[in-house]
Amino acid sequence: MSIRLALVHLNKPHDVAVVAQVVLAAEVEKIFFIGNGVDFLHPKVVSKVMSWNIDPMLLRNLSTAKMKTLGDVRKEGLRLIGTSPDEKTISLFSYEPQDNDVFVLGGANGLSQADRNLLDMTIKIPCSNKISFLTVSTVVPILVYYVIGKQRR
Numbered sequence: 001m002s003i004r005l006a007l008v009h010l011n012k013p014h015d016v017a018v019v020a021q022v023v024l025a026a027e028v029e030k031i032f033f034i035g036n037g038v039d040f041l042h043p044k045v046v047s048k049v050m051s052w053n054i055d056p057m058l059l060r061n062l063s064t065a066k067m068k069t070l071g072d073v074r075k076e077g078l079r080l081i082g083t084s085p086d087e088k089t090i091s092l093f094s095y096e097p098q099d100n101d102v103f104v105l106g107g108a109n110g111l112s113q114a115d116r117n118l119l120d121m122t123i124k125i126p127c128s129n130k131i132s133f134l135t136v137s138t139v140v141p142i143l144v145y146y147v148i149g150k151q152r153r
Contacts, residue, residue, distance in 0.1 A: 001147065003144055003147050004031070005028060005102065005140065008104060008105065014137070015136050017045045020045060021052065024058055024062070030065065032064070032073050033064060034070055034072075079098055079121070083103075083105065083143070085127075086124065092123050
């Protein structure tokens with residue numbers, strides 16, 4: 001099963017570097033960079049990855065695509081899966097990954113309403129009521145390794 005990510009307006013180099021580390025470790029198939037964000041080859045991302053003793057040349061070999069809007073990803077026929085702290089969404093543990101899924105994650109302000117309207121499904125990662133949201137750099141490894149665990153069953 002393929003794992004794909006769409007990072008929408010993700011502009012914090014540290015978060016992008018953490019995503020890069022997970023992507024390299026888990027062999028994520030494709031990463032879409034949407035809108036005004038930082039990609040894996042941004043100097044601050046490369047610097048952070050190098051500080052973790054990861055060869056930055058590995059970042060050049062990843063399958064990435066820059067797109068203007070999430071609608072451009074939609075045109076590729078992929079099922080767009082978002083996350084939300086909203087109790088009305090299904091739990092991650094009820095989610096059954098499909099081969100055409102792409103996890104859509106927004107930057108500091110999350111996804112716009114227009115982007116949320118494009119989602120095929122929204123899942124909730126259970127957490128205590130003390131936390132109102134999880135950051136992208138926290139959500140990506142949870143999602144990726146959840147799917148990997150499902151694949152191995």
